[in-house]
Amino acid sequence: MGFGQDLRNSHEGLIKLQDWELKLLETVKRFMTLRVKSDKEYASLLLNICQQVDKHDNSSQIHYISTVSKSWAHMVQQTEQLSKIMKSHAEELNSGPLHRLTMMIKDKQQVKRSYQSVHQQIEFELNKVTKTDLEKLKGTYRQLSKDAHSAKEKYKEAVVKGREPEKARERYDKATMKLHNLHNQYVLAVRSAQLHQEHYHESALPLLLDSLQKMQEEMVSALKGILEEYSEITSLLTDEIVKVHKEIHTSIDQIDPASEYDNFIEMYGSPETKEPNVEFDVSLLEETENLQANEILWNNLTADSLQALLKCTTEELLLTQQSLRSKEDLMLDLQSKIEESAKTSRFCY
Structure with missing residues (x-):
């Protein structure tokens, strides 16, 4: 399964996916920010407690060697060391995983903007070439067809009545020449639209979607690395916390960038819908003569134009x-x- 193969008609779903992932990353960032703050505050409180104990012990009037006192003093020293470790870990967490996560969010926002921009551009180009441009040509085609038919009728009438048939013939030839040249232009435009439509569905869109999937999977892999480092930094190696972090490691190890989007693709996947083929509008030929659909017309009226x-x-x-x-x-x-x-x-990362 892949984006380019299964999500060609799931643009809105992909936008929702990226929005959801950005919100998730923001949640992870807030969590890590609060963890840094709480660890620093905890380290500060531990240090303050140790300093308060030192003041009390220094004010004591009893001076003797006591195993309880030595054990207590060692406990206080280790607690102060724990304070230093907690502060160091908080700073490491802030400058490491949290910083990289902040940069990842910016990168992911840029990926979303780039994807939307490119998708909008190729959609606009497809619509312009296969619809807008052709509709303009078809409108002109119909008008020139009417003009040629009208000129023909006037020429016949002029011949019958003997009223300046040469001028009527000239007007008829000019109208016919315009129609034939426009016919050729329309034939070429139809073929161009067919090729553009084929390129869009078989190349441009799948490549864009596959590139997006590659970026998505790389960021999932990078996030996995950030979470692994977060787990290592914040682990205190106590029995209770080790158990918690084993669960964290287990959940992190289950992250697999290659299968991350399998479920999403199954939910949002859609069968490929083939758009109607762009065809020559044969209704344009109803009032014309010697014009064939999808065939370039070469005659003394169009030769110069075609050669040019x-x-x-x-x-x-x-x-x-x-x-x-x-x-x-x-x-x-x-x-x-x-x-x-x-x-x-x-x-x-």
Whole structure:
């Protein structure tokens, strides 16, 4: 199971998951912050108690060697040492796990923002190419079809009545040329939309979701390390606390980044729904002649336009290939930097 395979239609669920995890991390952060505060206060209270005992003992008028007194003095000394250990642990907890957890929350917030931004961008591009742009062309197509049909009727009428048939023919040819050129543009736009739709469902969206899952799992792994360090720092090794921390270790050891989202995927997983294929609107051809769906029309009216389009497209293809090679080099460089950054992040966490 994986995000890119099973969660293609679960965007809202993924947002809820990230919000829930951020709240969880904030709860863990508040817990650790209070633990640091309480441990420092406890250490301070222990030290204060020891100092009060020292004042009392120094004011005593009885001076003799007593095993009880020696044992008591040793107990006080060990309690003062415990105070120092508790203070040291609190500072270590604050500068270690708590600091890394704070940085992780910021990173996770950035991951969420980046995911939402990229998802919104590719959704917008898909909608623009497969819907908005095509609807505009279809509207123009219908209008030009009507214009061509009207020009044709007027030309027939002019021929019958003998009223400037040459001008009517010229207007008819111009209207037909516009329609044919627009027809070609629409055919190309439909194919472009089909390719964009295929790329979105088979590549862009799955890659985005798989990248998100990888980041999620890496942060789960980092959080596991933070909790393990927290457990080590706060352990006092008494029988009672050792038992508690064994339970903590057991629960932490059960964290498995690779299977962390299995249950979530089962709950929010959805079967892939195939969108209707983008097709040529054959209703546009009802009032036209010699026009075929999904076929480029080459004639004396469209030849110049198609040749110009071919030249322009060829030039754009060369530029795109050059840009693609440049971006591939940049992608390899960025991928190398990301891998190095990921190694550094795991080390820091």
